[in-house]
Amino acid sequence: MGRIPTIDVAPLFDASHRDYEQTVLRVMNACTDIGFLSITGTGIPDNAVRNMRACVQAIFNVEEDTKWDQAITRENYRGFIPLGFFTPNDGSGKADKYEGYKLHHEVASDAPIRNDCTLYGPNVWPPQVPNARGVILDYWSQLDRVADALLRTLETGLGLPAHQLRDAFRDPMTNMTLLHYPPQAADEGGYGIHPHKDTDALTIIAPDPVGGLEVQTRDGGWVRPDCPPGGFVVNIGDMLELWSGGRLKSTPHRVVNRSGQERYSFPYFAVPRHDVVVAPLIDPLPGFDRPAVHCGHWSAEIWRTNWPDEAAHDATPELGTLSD
Template structure:
């Protein structure tokens, strides 16, 4: 893999069955061979992407005290602002040079799921500026709708019922994140985000035009995921790799921190099912020649374990 494939979102839903089938087959091959693809011609309007970009620039330019008023450390369910150095994705490298904001579905603190799984469900901590919140909420809905089409297409490609995956998203823990990569402080700190794989099912990434995302190919080389205007970069996560018995691959990737004077913004949308989703090898991904590799696990337990390994403040709370 020296290039990242292009998948046409419109063709995944095309009225022409032959076109639709061809695009789903291309999607299937990308998931097996690369674990990454560009998604073009999505249903998300360019103006909505621009509004989210503007919201991020406004939010991250706020005084540090304003951002830390909604510090993620104040949230049991991991929502809010994360300052530079809070996250370390590469566990043997240095902390990531980025600041973040996380949101998900907003559950009241007394909701049964928030009471049962307080580390994964609960209220969001929102910025005080209404226009930022509106941009976040609008994009969350739009990106979720796109993700459901992608997961439906994956189910079809795997020979499963088309709602196999999407039926697990009634009370999901899908997270929208805003990321700001400030200029790095000299050449010694070049990992904006250290090498890692994502935890969940799939990730839909909206990135600006600065670049810096790199994907590790099968030869061990880092390949640039060069920004394509209006596209999303989609990748397979660890949970989907388990679900498909390693047939769909979760691929390592990283972000090189911007050079002096350059700011990078990106927006990963981490698509993660209901906490109590039982993830076990799908029936079409194992056989006598290819036995099941992973024991069943609850989706939320898996995501929780990965959060705890990545965030220093959660380790300290144990």
């Protein structure tokens, strides 16, 4: 498949819907072929996305000095990510041309799960945008509902027991990155975000109108998702590829912003609970041979190796970075 299909997923929210099985098949075909799809019929109102986009723009419009006061640290990977701060995880290539703001599944400071895994905790909310917490968590909860429906769909399509995937997302490590991409000059090298595969289970994003997201096809070309207004782009990540024994495809993609405009996006990354071990749940396809991965360790290594002075080692799982 050289294009990204658009699928009305409204039937997926009701297993008794007459089009449920057909919609499951369409989603499975997309996920086992190109690993990307555009979806409509989510029930998420347009104003939720508009409010989210306005909130993201307001967060990046705060004074530069205050961004450093709220920047990520090695001990707490939450808050601002300065422009050009991170290179690809493998340490190669130029720094990506974006600034970000990292958020994680919201957990109270005294939550018991923090005794089991130090990666959990409360987010850093920018005081200059007082409505940010409410707007973002409202949007987040709506994407949780969509992700749950998609996971149920994949359980059905893969022939897994009900809830086998969804149960892995109780107390998840789901996270979101708010992103601002300044425009790149036509002759400027590098990327907004370098070619990579997502290391999560499932990614959901409301595409920015200025474009810039590019997906690699099986023949090595690059296409842009043709997502209708009000729709979302969904892609399979490495965890679901591993769970499915290679059937669901985690596909390379990148961002190049040569639109001449500021680009904003806010992808949602569905990640299981910290103690989940991701391994094939069904017999792997011939030639698919990847080791099981501990979710908490994988997540910690992804965030650790983002720092320019850190490197992957023998105990580091695959991190999604691709050579240019």
